[in-house]
Amino acid sequence: MSRTTHLPSSLLRAAAATGVVTLALTACGPGSGAGSGSGSSSAGSGDVKVGLITKTDTNPFFVKMKEGAEKSAKAEGVKLMTAAGKFDGDNAGQVTAIENMVAAGVKGILITPSDSKAIVPAIEKAKAKGVLVIALDTPTEPESAVDALFATDNLKAGELIGEYAKAAVKGKSAKIATLDLAPGVSVGVQRHDGFLKGFGVEKGDPSIVCSQDTGGDQAKGQTAMENCLQKEPGINVVYTINEPAALGAYTALKAKGREKDVLIVSVDGGCTGTQAVKDGKIAATSQQYPLKMAAEGVKAVVTYAKDGKKASGYTDTGVTLITDKAQDGVTSKDTAYGLENCWG
Amino acid sequence: MTATSTPPSTSSPYAELKAPTTARRLLTAPTTGPLAALLLACVFFSLSTDQFLTGGNFSLIIQQVMVVGTLAIGQTLIILTAGIDLSCGAVMAFGSIVIARMAAEGSLPPLVAIALGLVVCGGFGLLNGVLVQKIPLPPFIVTLGMLNVAFALTHIYSEEQTVTNLPGPLTALGQTFPLGYTDVTYGSLVTIALFLLLAYALSSTGWGRHVYALGNSPEAARLNGIRTSRLTIGVYTVAGLLYGIAALLLISRTGVGDPQAGQTDNLDSITAVVLGGTSLFGGRGSVLGTFIGVLIVGVFRNGLQLMGVASIYQTLITGVLVILAVTVDQISRKKAR
Numbered sequence: 001m002s003r004t005t006h007l008p009s010s011l012l013r014a015a016a017a018t019g020v021v022t023l024a025l026t027a028c029g030p031g032s033g034a035g036s037g038s039g040s041s042s043a044g045s046g047d048v049k050v051g052l053i054t055k056t057d058t059n060p061f062f063v064k065m066k067e068g069a070e071k072s073a074k075a076e077g078v079k080l081m082t083a084a085g086k087f088d089g090d091n092a093g094q095v096t097a098i099e100n101m102v103a104a105g106v107k108g109i110l111i112t113p114s115d116s117k118a119i120v121p122a123i124e125k126a127k128a129k130g131v132l133v134i135a136l137d138t139p140t141e142p143e144s145a146v147d148a149l150f151a152t153d154n155l156k157a158g159e160l161i162g163e164y165a166k167a168a169v170k171g172k173s174a175k176i177a178t179l180d181l182a183p184g185v186s187v188g189v190q191r192h193d194g195f196l197k198g199f200g201v202e203k204g205d206p207s208i209v210c211s212q213d214t215g216g217d218q219a220k221g222q223t224a225m226e227n228c229l230q231k232e233p234g235i236n237v238v239y240t241i242n243e244p245a246a247l248g249a250y251t252a253l254k255a256k257g258r259e260k261d262v263l264i265v266s267v268d269g270g271c272t273g274t275q276a277v278k279d280g281k282i283a284a285t286s287q288q289y290p291l292k293m294a295a296e297g298v299k300a301v302v303t304y305a306k307d308g309k310k311a312s313g314y315t316d317t318g319v320t321l322i323t324d325k326a327q328d329g330v331t332s333k334d335t336a337y338g339l340e341n342c343w344g
Numbered sequence: 345m346t347a348t349s350t351p352p353s354t355s356s357p358y359a360e361l362k363a364p365t366t367a368r369r370l371l372t373a374p375t376t377g378p379l380a381a382l383l384l385a386c387v388f389f390s391l392s393t394d395q396f397l398t399g400g401n402f403s404l405i406i407q408q409v410m411v412v413g414t415l416a417i418g419q420t421l422i423i424l425t426a427g428i429d430l431s432c433g434a435v436m437a438f439g440s441i442v443i444a445r446m447a448a449e450g451s452l453p454p455l456v457a458i459a460l461g462l463v464v465c466g467g468f469g470l471l472n473g474v475l476v477q478k479i480p481l482p483p484f485i486v487t488l489g490m491l492n493v494a495f496a497l498t499h500i501y502s503e504e505q506t507v508t509n510l511p512g513p514l515t516a517l518g519q520t521f522p523l524g525y526t527d528v529t530y531g532s533l534v535t536i537a538l539f540l541l542l543a544y545a546l547s548s549t550g551w552g553r554h555v556y557a558l559g560n561s562p563e564a565a566r567l568n569g570i571r572t573s574r575l576t577i578g579v580y581t582v583a584g585l586l587y588g589i590a591a592l593l594l595i596s597r598t599g600v601g602d603p604q605a606g607q608t609d610n611l612d613s614i615t616a617v618v619l620g621g622t623s624l625f626g627g628r629g630s631v632l633g634t635f636i637g638v639l640i641v642g643v644f645r646n647g648l649q650l651m652g653v654a655s656i657y658q659t660l661i662t663g664v665l666v667i668l669a670v671t672v673d674q675i676s677r678k679k680a681r
Contacts, residue, residue, distance in 0.1 A: 049652075080652075082654050083649060086608050086659070089604035089607070090607070090608070095597070099404055099407075100404070103395055104649065104650045115506055115604055116506075117506040117600060118506045118605075121599030122599075
């Protein structure tokens with residue numbers, strides 16, 4: 001009895017399995033999105049493959065980075081493979097991607113490490129197989145674990161907004177809130193330290209009245225700012241790790257009717273963020289150039305494939321202070337320039 | 345218990361029915377569909393890219409699924425009892441940080457640190473089991489709470505720092521040995537051995553039959569003299585110990601103790617269990633099915649990557665596969681009734 005009733009269900013299962021694979025076939029068929037699009041360009045100059053591994057593939061910063069790599073790969077006639085972690089901090093996902101790309105025979109890998117230390121053993125294994133590994137945006141720890149680093153000088157990015165904020169408060173006594181990234185993440189630490197340096201205060205200075213981690217997230221930035229205002233209502237300068245955190249802070253300030261008299265500075269230069277500078281929500285931001293990092297990275301791998309010459313050391317991909325309220329003695333560009341060069 | 349007496353029935357007077365019966369049983373095994381999907385996927389990727397069908401690549405795929413695979417064995421046990429464990433990845437992450445810090449900074453002998461990690465993870469399992477059984481609380485809620493507890497402890501204890509410079513024995517399972525022309529990691533063997541061991545325990549021991557009985561109907565199991573309370577707590581504890589082994593495998597694979605690890609592994613392990621044909625309602629399924637399930641995920645990830653398909657499509661396909669697998673389970677349940 002039970003056997004006869006089972007038979008149809010097994011057929012159903014087989015049908016489902018077939019359906020699954022058919023689906024996979026369709027999904028992987030020609031002309032299905034970015035992967036195969038860039039793949040078709042490999043017909044040109046042999047079969048040099050370049051891998052790009054980002055922290056996530058949803059953050060606009062990395063989307064722009066991928067775009068830069070795709071353009072550059074097309075121009076150079078090489079095949080680009082991309083992968084990303086599932087979330088910021090997904091080291092295991094990045095390790096898997098490195099292994100798969102090495103198995104696919106890439107000549108070089110460009111990676112924005114999610115965990116600067118944890119990724120190192122996997123990078124070393126790839127390098128041992130003759131793969132050029134370049135870190136983009138975020139350095140590894142130690143920095144020498146990769147062949148080269150193409151990134152924003154985050155200390156300088158922080159310094160620029162620090163100097164700007166100092167000039168903008170014009171000697172008024174400052175009460176500073178810092179909305180930071182997360183403990184132990186080098187990018188966040190460097191921007192924070194750079195800001196303090198530019199502003200001319202030491203760590204632990206009494207003018208820094210509140211410091212909170214936001215993970216660079218808008219909602220967490222808002223919560224952090226609300227708590228900071230609770231702690232010290234007189235805050236008049238807010239340093240933020242990135243523009244989402246800055247916009248979160250703006251929302252919190254606006255709820256208290258303080259958005260006009262508090263100076264928010266940030267780092268990133270995303271299009272949403274730059275627009276917020278234009279709208280006066282953020283006073284100034286340090287703009288960075290992810291597209292350039294990736295494009296330069298692809299070029300470096302192509303050079304390595306052609307001449308065997310490995311890129312090395314640190315390449316600064318540049319940072320520009322964007323504001324519409326320029327301060328004397330602080331070099332900056334306006335938001336028209338910023339919006340032309342923004343990412344996301 | 346009577347269900348296990350099917351073998352003698354083959355000696356029935358209708359001997360000519362024997363062959364179709366075997367064929368039917370093969371077809372109706374819950375692992376048949378997943379296995380067919382896996383094989384078809386392998387055929388497809390072999391035709392699509394030359395780098396797929398190599399010993400080295402298969403060794404790589406197994407190496408890539410060993411951590412989630414080991415977690416999924418524990419997850420299968422719990423799901424067979426009609427439970428669920430959302431805390432497995434977080435418990436593993438905590439175990440790995442305990443092992444890594446104790447050995448690297450606490451200067452404990454590596455083997456003692458590993459044992460301590462197993463005890464910690466087993467302890468979490470035991471606690472889950474006791475809360476589920478004794479209070480009693482729904483497994484979903486207990487393990488949701490434990491997920492947060494273990495996650496927080498991981499970050500508190502690690503001070504958000506990745507632990508590096510681990511002593512050799514901790515990463516020994518990540519080392520490879522040559523098998524023919526292929527390098528295989530020792531950790532892959534551990535995972536395969538665990539799958540075989542638990543497959544045997546579930547299919548051929550009284551304990552295994554009791555686990556199925558418990559999942560089918562706790563009340564009937566109790567009335568049949570099964571000590572369901574001890575059994576439930578035992579299952580969660582065994583699962584916890586398996587998470588401890590997964591913690592060691594994780595360390596050996598990445599070479600570091602990483603507090604960020606395992607954040608999606610709870611759902612990934614449930615995905616593997618479901619893809620392998622195990623029913624979320626308990627009582628139906630097998631760990632070998634789960635092995636096929638993790639391989640399906642691993643093969644799609646690897647194959648699509650080799651083809652140069654962006655990673656977001658891997659997630660998309662996994663999602664569709666899960667829904668298909670659960671649909672098939674539901675429909676076949678209705679038909680069986």
